[in-house]
Amino acid sequence: MSWGASDLTVRFGAHLALAGVSLEALEGRVTGVVGGDGAGKTTLLRCLVGAIRPDGGEVRRPDPHRIGYLSSSSGTYPDLTVEENLDFAATTYGVPPEEARRRMAEHLERTGLAQARDRLAGDLSGGMRQKLGVIRAMVHRPDLLVLDEPTTGVDPVSRADLWWLVARAAAEGAAVVLATAYLDEAERASWLLALDEGRILAEGTPEQIASGVPGTIHSASARPGGPAAARSWRRGARWRVWTPPGAQSVATDGAEVVPDLHDAVTIAALARELGGASTGGEAA
Amino acid sequence: MWAMIVKEFRQLRRDRRTLAMMIVLPILMLVVFGYAASFDVKSIPVRVIGPAAERLAPALPDPFEVESVDPSAGRSDAETALRDGEVPVVFLTSDTGVTVLLDGSQLFIATSTRGAITALAERAPQRVSVALEVLFNPGLETSAIMVPGLAAMILLFVGTIITSLGVVRERQAGTLEQLAVMPLSPTDVFVGKIAPYFVVAALDMTVVIVAGMWLFDVPFRGSVLAFALGALLFLFVTLGLGVLISSVSENQGQAIQLALLLLLPQIMLSGLIFPLSSMPPGVRWIGYLLPLTYFVEIARGIMVRGAPMSALWPSYLYLAVIGSVVFGLATLRFRRSLAPAERHGRRRPQPALEGASR
Numbered sequence: 001m002s003w004g005a006s007d008l009t010v011r012f013g014a015h016l017a018l019a020g021v022s023l024e025a026l027e028g029r030v031t032g033v034v035g036g037d038g039a040g041k042t043t044l045l046r047c048l049v050g051a052i053r054p055d056g057g058e059v060r061r062p063d064p065h066r067i068g069y070l071s072s073s074s075g076t077y078p079d080l081t082v083e084e085n086l087d088f089a090a091t092t093y094g095v096p097p098e099e100a101r102r103r104m105a106e107h108l109e110r111t112g113l114a115q116a117r118d119r120l121a122g123d124l125s126g127g128m129r130q131k132l133g134v135i136r137a138m139v140h141r142p143d144l145l146v147l148d149e150p151t152t153g154v155d156p157v158s159r160a161d162l163w164w165l166v167a168r169a170a171a172e173g174a175a176v177v178l179a180t181a182y183l184d185e186a187e188r189a190s191w192l193l194a195l196d197e198g199r200i201l202a203e204g205t206p207e208q209i210a211s212g213v214p215g216t217i218h219s220a221s222a223r224p225g226g227p228a229a230a231r232s233w234r235r236g237a238r239w240r241v242w243t244p245p246g247a248q249s250v251a252t253d254g255a256e257v258v259p260d261l262h263d264a265v266t267i268a269a270l271a272r273e274l275g276g277a278s279t280g281g282e283a284a
Numbered sequence: 285m286w287a288m289i290v291k292e293f294r295q296l297r298r299d300r301r302t303l304a305m306m307i308v309l310p311i312l313m314l315v316v317f318g319y320a321a322s323f324d325v326k327s328i329p330v331r332v333i334g335p336a337a338e339r340l341a342p343a344l345p346d347p348f349e350v351e352s353v354d355p356s357a358g359r360s361d362a363e364t365a366l367r368d369g370e371v372p373v374v375f376l377t378s379d380t381g382v383t384v385l386l387d388g389s390q391l392f393i394a395t396s397t398r399g400a401i402t403a404l405a406e407r408a409p410q411r412v413s414v415a416l417e418v419l420f421n422p423g424l425e426t427s428a429i430m431v432p433g434l435a436a437m438i439l440l441f442v443g444t445i446i447t448s449l450g451v452v453r454e455r456q457a458g459t460l461e462q463l464a465v466m467p468l469s470p471t472d473v474f475v476g477k478i479a480p481y482f483v484v485a486a487l488d489m490t491v492v493i494v495a496g497m498w499l500f501d502v503p504f505r506g507s508v509l510a511f512a513l514g515a516l517l518f519l520f521v522t523l524g525l526g527v528l529i530s531s532v533s534e535n536q537g538q539a540i541q542l543a544l545l546l547l548l549p550q551i552m553l554s555g556l557i558f559p560l561s562s563m564p565p566g567v568r569w570i571g572y573l574l575p576l577t578y579f580v581e582i583a584r585g586i587m588v589r590g591a592p593m594s595a596l597w598p599s600y601l602y603l604a605v606i607g608s609v610v611f612g613l614a615t616l617r618f619r620r621s622l623a624p625a626e627r628h629g630r631r632r633p634q635p636a637l638e639g640a641s642r
Contacts, residue, residue, distance in 0.1 A: 049465045064467040073458025092466050 002026050003048075003144045003175050008057035010043050010198075017043040018054070018198045024191075025144060025175035030166060032189030033179040034265065039195040041179040042072055045148050048177060061144060065093060068142035068174070070133045072149050078122025082113060082132055085121050086139055093140035100139060107135045107168075111161040127158030134162055138169045145174040151185060163188060183262045194265050201268040210264045214271075215244040217263055219254030226250070230274065233266055242267050305541050312545070316552045319567040325396040326562060331365060333357035334377035344375070347400060359383075366419055368595030369585050373397050381413030388421025389588040391429050392559045420505070420589045428503065431496030432583035433556045435489045439515060440576055442485035443522025444529065444547060448539040451477055451530035451618075460621065470619040478523045485519055493587075505590030513593075514582035517603040521575045524610035531617035550576040578602050 004024040010017045018040045025031050025048075033041045046052045047059055049069045061067060069075075076085045083104070090100035108114045111131045121129055130150050138145055147166070151159045163185075170176050180186055187206045194201040194209070202209045220239040223232050228250040232241040240263060243249045259267070296303060329351045332341040337355040344350060351371055354361070362374040362385050372390045376383040384401055386394045398416060405414040421428045454460045454477075463473055496502040504511075525546060533539040552558065553567065554576035560568055571577050578599040585591035585599075593600065 046461075051461050051465050064465060067465060069462065069465050071458060071461050073461070075459055075462040077459060078457060089466075092468060094467075 003060050005059045008054045010054050025177050027175050030170050030176045030189045031191045032186040033193050034186040035195035040198040045146050049146050066143040068137035068145040070137040070147045076121040076133050081118050083117045089136045089139045095140045127154040134165045145169045145176045147178045149179050187261050206261045210261050213259040213264045217242050217257050218252040219257050220252035224250050320563045322562045325393050330373040331371045332375040336377035340377050367589045367591050383415045386418045388418045389584045427500035431502040432587045435492050436579045436583050438488050439519050440522050444526045445543045447481045447526025448529040452533050452536050452539045464622045470622045474618050504587050506586030510593040511586045518579040520607040524614040527614035550574045554580050556580050
């Protein structure tokens with residue numbers, strides 16, 4: 001079963017938050033939505049679950065009983081315990097008590113929350129609270145699981161736990177849509193949508209996006225001068241310089257590099273900024 | 285320090301509502317206390333009955349104001365009129381003297397009447413005997429009228445402040461959006477949200493009344509069922525007010541401010557503390573708009589005087605009407621804050637194109 005959105009447009013007053021964005025969420029697949037702050041990730045996700053109504057476009061979503069949603073503001077009650085939070089969700093979604101208990105126990109055990117089941121959610125660390133939020137969102141085995149930046153501000157160990165939950169939900173057949181600001185993490189998604197200022201920058205599998213970069217990239221120890229300065233960015237201790245197809249290449253002191261997802265998304269943003277066409281595995 | 289002062293002023297300027305409250309509240313207090321806060325009873329409506337009624341009525345000096353004269357009525361009519369709250373004082377005349385019957389649930393009027401009668405008796409001809417009889421609350425105990433008032437105040441506090449805080453907390457924690465996309469109808473959320481407060485308020489009120497009866501010998505003369513119905517209607521109003529406040533407040537601070545703005549005039553102008561009859565008409569009409577006025581009327585009427593529902597029906601009717609209005613508005617606002625259409629507090633002008641098609 002496929003859910004998603006076609007040609008979504010959302011305006012907040014004069015600000016265009018989403019401009020013609022489409023997304024397909026396939027059963028059993030993790031679709032990542034990447035982008036910086038203000039790119040439109042949250043707006044897209046909120047449209048998808050029905051929290052806001054778009055100005056244009058169409059949303060295909062299952063019945064509310066079959067949606068799981070973790071909003072960016074955690075969505076757990078700080079004055080309820082871990083178990084009470086999950087109880088509330090399970091009852092609301094009509095999960096049989098026996099099954100709810102079994103799933104709860106398994107997920108809490110696997111993500112290291114079992115000892116915290118009687119603690120108030122408000123007393124949990126940020127990572128634990130996010131794990132609780134995801135477990136809560138998937139307690140009813142939803143058809144569409146939408147998670148808004150579940151891993152932001154979470155330590156690597158908890159992040160691994162969170163990804164276990166995400167993979168688990170997908171394996172159970174959910175169409176998972178997950179927003180993240182981290183590109184390294186986005187590589188774990190099987191399909192990616194890169195957003196920038198409410199528009200699609202690139203779309204495809206992480207490999208497709210990385211291999212779809214037009215032109216060449218070179219490594220350099222310092223930022224080049226001239227027009228190439230606008231096409232260079234820092235990566236770790238060194239610089240990367242992008243030469244679009246047809247442009248005159250700049251001599252650097254480094255070798256040509258094979259672009260990864262990070263490079264690809266950066267170049268897509270650069271290309272837009274410099275007035276070029278958007279790039280990507282599948283042109284948006 | 286200067287930087288701190290500037291920062292504080294900037295923040296204050298952003299918080300328009302607090303600023304407005306700081307200006308409005310003192311003015312409101314001035315009006316309420318200045319005009320309404322008075323224990324002096326300037327006019328006492330009375331009914332004069334019995335064979336000598338027509339002779340006595342024109343002779344009654346201020347502060348008595350004769351409301352009606354009925355020579356054919358007797359003592360039992362007087363008691364009924366007092367019990368039903370038609371009038372606070374009845375002059376029961378006979379050929380030999382006058383018996384003044386007072387409604388003890390109207391403490392200040394009763395006290396003032398007693399003073400005026402004492403003065404009057406001194407001037408009265410020797411052959412006329414003047415007797416004074418206080419009904420329902422013969423000792424003119426303050427507790428007898430304050431306990432029913434307190435019960436009303438509890439419903440007001442729990443219903444308005446606590447409920448508004450509970451709903452705003454949900455908004456502040458960011459969980460309201462979560463609820464909006466869960467398979468819960470606005471009615472589910474609304475009823476689920478207020479049901480616990482309803483139960484707590486009802487329990488709270490019962491405890492106060494029972495404790496009042498036990499500790500202060502406060503009477504409960506009327507029907508418990510009639511009282512419960514009045515409380516239910518009043519709770520309906522206050523819970524609606526609470527939800528209404530929460531729907532226009534961004535945070536708990538704002539909710540408390542607004543709730544206070546609604547509670548203060550109710551407590552001051554409802555007749556709970558200061559008698560309505562001693563307020564100037566310019567302020568008194570506000571009192572007659574406030575729901576607490578009517579529940580205080582019901583609570584005191586039933587508990588202290590044992591008034592039947594048939595005598596108090598205008599109060600029930602008013603509570604039912606205002607309750608429906610407030611509750612209706614609250615439900616509407618609440619639905620809007622849960623509806624996907626709402627963005628930045630505005631309704632979407634165009635119909636949604638989205639569908640839930642599978």
